[in-house]
Amino acid sequence: MTLSIIAKYAKLIKKIAVAHPAAAFQLLRLGLLYERTRVKRLPPEKIPDAYKYLNVMALDSVRGAMRHPEKAVCVNLFAPVEILQCFGLTPLSVECFSAFMSAFLIEDYFIGYAEKTGMSDTLCSYHKNFAGILESGVFPKPKMALTTTIACDCNVNTFRYLEKKLGVPSYVIDVPYEDTPENRGYLVEQLKELIAYLEKETGKTFREEDLKGYLERENQSLAYQKEYMELQARKYYPSSMTLQLFKLFASHLLPGAPEVLEYYRLLAEDIKKYPDRDMTKIFWVHVLPFYQKSLKKWFDFNPDYQIVGMDFDLDFSDFLDVENPLDALAGKMIRSIYNGPFENKIERIKEALDWLDPDAVIHFCHWGCKQSAGGVMELKKALQEMDMPMLILDGDGLDKRMTPDGQIKTRTEAFLELLQSRRGGDR
DSSP states (O other): OHHEEEHHHHHHHHTTTTOOOHHHHHHHHHHHHHHHHHHSSSSSSSSOHHHHHHHHHHHHHHHHHHHHGGGGGOOOSSSOOOHHHTOOOOEEHHHHHHHHHHTTTTTHHHHHHHTTTTTTTTOOOOHHHHHHHHHSSSSOOOOOEEEESSSSSHHHHHHHHHHHHHOEEEEEEOOOOOHHHHHHHHHHHHHHHHHHHHHHHOOOOOHHHHHHHHHHHHHHHHHHHHHHHHHHHHHHOOOOOHHHHHHHIIIITTTOOOOHHHHHHHHHHHHHGBBBBOOOOEEEEOOOTOOOOHHHHHHHSOTTTTEEEETTTSSSOOOTTTTSSHHHHHHHTTTTSSSHHHHHHHHHHHHHHHOOOOSEEEEEEEETHHHHHHHHHHHHHHHTTTOOOOEEEEEOSSOGGSHHHHHHHHHHHHHHHHHHHHHOOOO
16 A cells, blocks of 8 residues: 555545444555555565565454454464464464554554553553554454563553453463573473363364474474575565565564574575575664655665564574473573573673674664663663664654654664774665
8 A cells, every 4th residue: 555545545534433332443454555566566576485474474363363363362473373373373462463453544643542541651562552443453362462571561451451441351371580490390290281271262182293293394494594594694575564564474473483483494595596685684683664755765665775683583582302392392482582681682682793703783772672772781881892884763663753763864874884994885
């Protein structure tokens, strides 16, 4: 859709949302169907084949949850979604779904709705948007919510809030900080309890072989991803901030799914067709404000600047023990760079930088996120010791009203000029 059409579409949804929530929901479904049809049949030529596939896969994931809300499970990015897939349930990420609402230009309406019903204006906008769309009735009540204690303290509170107000069953997994045999055992017991709960709720019997199949495909996907990342360190592979965000569907919402394995296979093969190029490479930390105009100019299909990695997409990069699937999932959660002391995150980011060899790091401090604001200076200090330039940007990854374009443009432009000077060339 063009921006003018999206704006008219958003205005109509906002107009009917309260009085006719079911109709607003159908409009959202229609919009996603239109977008899916457009990117499937008429994808822009500049988008690589693997990203065309990813684009459709991400849209299908959200559309699947909207077609069958009774099978949708609201999750945070760190939930053990492989288990949900074994039961035929569709993970619906609070963060990713809210980003879709921002793309539809309606996030401000649902954020405002949530605030009017009592949610704090300092709470994370992703969670306010998600709560607002459920409380308004525009999105039908999902089957349940599954979250972990990793990274974000909003997750548990938001899901418990929705359980209390709307009756959405909430299941919380408590993830210990340290990777010890005792802690893994504690987490495995929680996963067994989750499986028993899902067996009761769905009437389906859990098959360990199904889970092993997801983990095996996840390992195969990781092998392809590593092959791709090795090549991306020197090749220009056209991308955009939105497509970088869509990577989270593959790495966090549908890991181990057959279509995700195919995406990673395509990615590893497709990048071989692209040329080596001398360019400014950026490693991104925290959320991507994909809507931000100035950043889009630099990082959407620009052969001079490329985001070569982001911490969310690479928060766990170890192969999983397929023969011990529950222990493997426990280790995956405990060893996420977003779990435990902030020093863990710093060390894993430094490992990624050694691997990808970027020219600089950009850290986006998302308004309402204590985690991103609280540790940013520790990361900056560590990167200074590596002589790695780092730009800190402040704003909101979702709510366009909270991100000043002028300030971001000025600071980013000056930073990129500094990088050009360090590299001894002009763009």
